[in-house]
Amino acid sequence: MTLFSDLFSEGRLWGRLDDVQHDAGYEDHPPRVGFFTDTSVCIGCKACEVACKEWNDVPEDGYLLTGMSYDNTQALGASTWRHVAFVEKPLDVAVTDLGMPSVGAPAGEEQAGGDQATPSGADGVRWLMSSDVCKHCTHAACLDVCPTGALFRTEFGTVVVQPDVCNGCGYCVPACPYGVIDLRKEDGRAFKCTLCYDRLKEGQKPACAQACPTESIQFGELSELRERADLRLAELHDKGVDVARLYGRDPEDGVGGDGAFFLLLDEPEVYGLPPDPVVTTRDLGTIWKHVGAAAVTLAGLGVASFWGRRR
Incomplete structure (x- = not known):
């Protein structure tokens, strides 16, 4: 068993921002890869959820319609590695700040991010949709606390659980600042997104990014994705979408930046994301x-x- 003191002496806790693979012991490795999810073009089709389940043989969650939302999976978990959130909000003055029309707006008015503005009924409803996933953090607390080595950093910079090594201790569950990791009730082991590690080794895209019809989920080298995200954010700001923001893109944030980050059209809390995540093993x-x-x-x-x- 690896002790925390050993982790510090080996430099495996709170390593360098630019080369997490080297910190994990890979001398020669490919560039770090990840996801950039542009929620402004997500249409809520759930193709990513289906592709993830089919490729990774993830069990079904059941049909959990609550009568309050079209979101039948509701949260990430051991059997939901991709979760498309449906956030329904009344159309109001704040919506016009997005460049989206309120009910009764002139026909043809420009709709920046208009895929997510869906008038309904007399008052109208705006649907914010976002495909959530494990963030594959730069400073991953789940790695720090795992006593068996079931969680490991791959040569691509991603974080993967080895179910055959997991002993079900559950330490990783509270360690994750995003609440991503969960234990499967059937056998007590931890499961989460692997960023399709098996596909990466064959030079293929992760299944969810391959299936996304609007390219809301973009896969690639993390440095290039960050540049692409900056350009997309500037484009939306130029169109008057002042509320657009990047989440998890900053390498100086509380987790050292995420390997899977997002462009959001509202506060992170609206999407069920913590506003200021901090790696729980920082101290x-x-x-x-x-x-x-x-x-x-x-x-x-x-x-x-x-x-x-x-x-």
Whole structure:
């Protein structure tokens, strides 16, 4: 079993931002890859969910319509590695800030991101749709806490669970700042998106990106995806979509940037994402130093007490 102190001595916790593969022990490796999901063109077709389940043989979730939403999977989990969120919001003044027409707007008015504006009824409803997935963090707390090595960093910079090594301890579940990892009830093991590691090794796109009809899910080298995302954000801002923002793109954020990041049309909380995620193992180094100092202090006090009694 690898101890946290060993991880620090090996430099595996809170490594470098630019080369996570090298930090994981890969001397020669391909460029880091990931996903850029542009939610402004997501149409909620769920082709990515279906492709993910079919390729990875992920069990079905059941048909869970609640009467409140068309979102039948509702959240990421051990049997939902891709989740298309349907967020229904009333059309209001804020919607016109997106460049989308409110109910009764003149025909032909420009609709930046208009795929996600769907008037319905007298008041109208705006559907925000986004295909969520594991973020494959630069600083992945799940890797830090796994005692068996079931979670590992691949040569592509992605994070994968090996089900045959997982002992079901569940430490990775609370460690994830996004609530992505889940234990499957049938056998107690952890499962999540692998970014189709088997396909990557064959030079193929992940199944979800291959199936996406609008290219909302874009796969490629992470550095190129970040450049592409910056251009897309600037394009939307030029069109007056001032609320558009990138989420998980910044390498200086609390997880060192995500290997799967997003362009959003509202606050992260609206999509069920934490506004300021922080890797949960960030302070482990300081904690272990304090533990060591406390242990030395207690040992010293014990020795002093022992000799004091003998005198």
